[in-house]
Amino acid sequence: MPPSLPAAHTPHLPTGGWFGRYLRIDLSRRSTEVVEIEPRVSRQLIGGVGLGTWLLTQETKAGFDPLGEEAALVVAFGPLVGTPLTTSAKVAFVAKSPLTGRLNDALSSSGFAIAGKRTGFDALVLRGRAAEPSVVLTDGDALEVVPCPALWGQALRLGELEARLAAQFPGYELTIAGIAAEHRVRYASLANNGRHAGRGGLGAVLAAKQIKAVGVRGCHAVPLAHAERAVTLARDLARRSLGPATEKYRELGTVANLATFNRLAALPTRNFQESTFEGATALSGESLRETRARGRSACSGCTIGCEHFFEVTPGAPPVKAEYENVFALGPLCGVSSPELVLRASRLCDELGLDTISAGGSIAFAMECAERGVFAGTQWEAEAKGLRFGDGARMLELLEAIAHRRAGLGALLAEGSRRAAEILGPPAPGFAAHVKGLEIPGYEPRALQTMALGFAVSSRGADHNRSGAYEVDFSGRVDRLAGSPEAARLAVETEDRAAVLDSLILCKFLRRALRDVHEEAAEMLTAVTGAPVDMPEVQSAAKRIVLLKRLFNEREGWRPEEDTLPARFFEELLPGGAARGAGLTREQFEEMKRAYHEARGLNADGSLPRATIEEFGLDALLTGRNADTLDAPGMHPARGARGEPEDR
Template sequence: MTAGGYFGRALVVDVDGSTATGTALPLSDEVLRAYLGGVGLGTWLLHRLAPAGVDPLAPEAPLAFVFSPLVGTPLTTSAKFAVVAKSPLTGLLTDALASSRFAIAGKLTGHDAIVLRGRAAELSVVVVDGDGARLEPAPELAGLPAAEAETAVRERFGRGWSTAAIGPAGEAGVRYATVSHDGRHAGRGGLGAVLGAKNVKAVLVRAATRAEVADPAAVLAAAKDLRERSFGPATSKYRELGTLANLLAFNAVSTLPTRNFTAATFDGAHRLAAEELHELRGVARNSCASCSIGCEHIYSRKGGGSQRMEYENVFALGPMCGVSDPDDVFAASARCDELGLDTISAGGTVAWAMECAERGLLGIADVAPWLRFGDGAALLRALDLIGRREPGLGELLALGSRAAAHVVGQGSIDFAPQVKGLELPGYEPRTLQAMALGLAVNSRGADHNRSGAYEADLSGEHDRLDGGAAHVAAAVGTEDRAAVMDSMILCKFLRGVFTEPFDEWAALLAPVTGWDVDAAELRAVARRIVAAKRAFNAREGATAADDTLPARMLQTPLELASGRTATLTADRLATMVAGYYAARGLDATGRPGPDAAADLLLDG
């Protein structure tokens, strides 16, 4: 008997020419309990369904929409899903989380995951409901932004469907294209390009059943308690100002990456700060589906319209590119939404190109002498070239900063802002050295959501400029907690609500599933998920040499306003990486050992 909250099967949809065939893949209770759902279950599915060494954009490369046992329950922030595939940007495992009605409708098709393989003969949509899967041609959607494609799909198929779609960048194969839905994005790693390579513009899902829980009364009681706690001080920052509240705080402690990590403070930060924009531009606050926090802040745009702004898109398209005019940053963020571009990778890649142009490096300066830090018009021009994958600069920057640096050469890889090919988020590693380790070892690449080690750096409990054993423990701990939250799935903004997180997560999971799960079991689940990610990457060619940071971070100290110098040497990072391997039970190459491999259930 399948546990509560699950259906015990994934739907594997094979697209071939003009048809789509859905086949049920049974998921045992042992596997579900070992990986939970979301990112964890998606990792297991990629091990099973992705051929070793597969090109991420090949027809046989799978892309999985993965749900969780909590989806469809009244637990706040649980309407989330994971998209998991091999990344065309990194060549490694990637996953992205998103919140929307798509999560609920997708699960209630009667599946714990929907996996796509193959390629359509023409631009099409995949339709999944209680009757299975089918393919519908949709050439009229070509070139549309994802939001417009969603509108067109609703007009054609009716309002009962939820849709995940790609924009022009996904169709063009930009390696950091997103999958979008309800105005939100599964953003990192190029998942939109994977869907575009299948000639699939959108996936439509419609609820056809319900997911039973083991103890409905206990689930309702837990949901009421969690909702009440979600209104407390741990989430007040997100309700009042949103994630953009981090901008001035990070600037004050010299951890706001500026002009491609050549500085850690930005003179124009106040113009982009939530505090100022809230007063001058704030028009609304919104929530994701099934969320009581309401972190989404909407601002008015010059010339009309509005735009949702978060810390990461403001950082990447503002300070990272030296742009301080909020109208330029708002316009660039809107352009990324329309094209379907990950704002972090887009901003990081353009910032790298700006530095190349200012240095006069051939391959950039000769074709884009106009590309300069601080020029908002140049930023918008570059984004348009990338989204259309225009020959020349657009084609080059569509590869991402690592691959583009290998084309340009001339030492430009040393300042390409990436780890394993994924562009760095808005955290300066030299002034946040637990985070530096988290960024270096993370399986997805430079990532702030799968490794929240900056929490330890900013807690005041450790010297954030002097990484050591305490920072290793912090990086491992935050990575473990993220692995469970991303697999149950719950929003990270709830993390401060839990004082004993593994115990409290077990208490949420038990009445849904009927399992006698406890904190010790969830800690083992976390370790298993992290190990399974690393095992997949090792299978695809990743080595210990990939667990590092750009040369700029390891060779160029930062002089801080406090009078201290932030220095992160290669030796210090290597020592922390070795400590991380030891704490994880990995061998010297960073791979899980034989005992861990046996625990991964990859053959079950």
């Protein structure tokens, strides 16, 4: 290995939780710099996704190419990682998405999070581009950039790649970009210990920097300001995590949702043409448990254990199945064979593909083929015979996409939005995405608060950054008739998600918590020693959501992006419990108006100067990235309802 390159200095340790600094890694220069984080920033943004969004804004200038040398990839840790608190072994990866051109963050649970925090930093920021394919290694005090040409371009499955890297770099926890990332598939994932930060193309961002893997190891224990109190909270939370609020995750995992969603006619089927699937029973968690169950596991430091593994074929390694991968590679593509769906899920993991975007892009292509959209194009011959339900073709397309093979593979590697734009009308009307991110397994016409959540989310169509489906299932609103009241409730779910993603804790804990904001304050006080109270956490949540929107405005966001494809306004659901359900544009705009008002936004969804100042975003964004506050598309001279302010 080449000689180690020293960091600026070894970080000192604070009272607890926050180390108060991040490590800037310049790959072009093979150098590092330790950068201080002011205590007010840590308290105002908590950590994780909140801190990562701020760092991405700090470390880049407006309009940068997400796959360019000027792009940054932020690896952000939360203040709770490395503590006894259950599910806290999580890391946030934050970057500008090559799929959407907007903010993207994705979380992953593994030993990488713990080892990364033990380097003594609250985040790592990778900038620039290595001169040749390499692996980045850091223990916090030194950096090594190790060339790895033998691992680049070899079409290795991620399992084999992880094994080789682990043998070559013992003692390091690794995050890896797979073959799809090398080929710049716009929804390539990052993998660590068999788990994936899947959405938005973060793998492509890392591979564009000519980095195959990032390895971390550290020796700094995460200090606890009030150790006894932190341990007491951890024991109480662990006990509740084993209660009825998380029972379904322990018994079946998220795949338990499939039968429920099918019953409610909320299961997206055949590229959102239908909302019930005749093959749902065979793919349900209950059926898989009876016929194919082969074990259960848990993330590092987790007491819930939601991971369930199922047999594909006798003697073959079992596959982890979750609702989103089964939905996207099953009903969405019209595939009812459990074996083919599980094989496709395993293939996505081996190739490093986001299962939702991969399934969504293939389902879009299947509908294009059935409707004759490929006729007269360069893809006509290859698309001939492509139909919903063809699981064998789906497997072939996954390989073609990951390797960007000429033809449909290269087209679909761009994602459904870009593919639809290339094909032209009528394709854009049924490409199921928001801001370029393919819609997950929640039918918007049957879950109309979730429809709003998809549209306004900074990441695009997303069920993790907006839990608006909780409102639809709560019984407090009519899920088939969106309302302004539901929009205001959706804001609350976004705020809760922002807190959990910044601490970072698993969202499967949310029903086990008395109040997310209240208990977050208790945990932060015990771990960090800062006297955090519930109102401070509530304010931080709102600030984080607004900061995400502000980054997007800087990068060119326009109000017309906050919508759904035409299909959802022009077609009614054909059957099941939601038969005849639909969204009208007038109804949807009414919901958005209520959302904007509740968030303190302008009438068009942009941030007014008053809201920026109220949440201290102007103080956070100073100096080199002050251009964020004057980004194109912003309306700083307007009030929260769009009227000019009295200056």
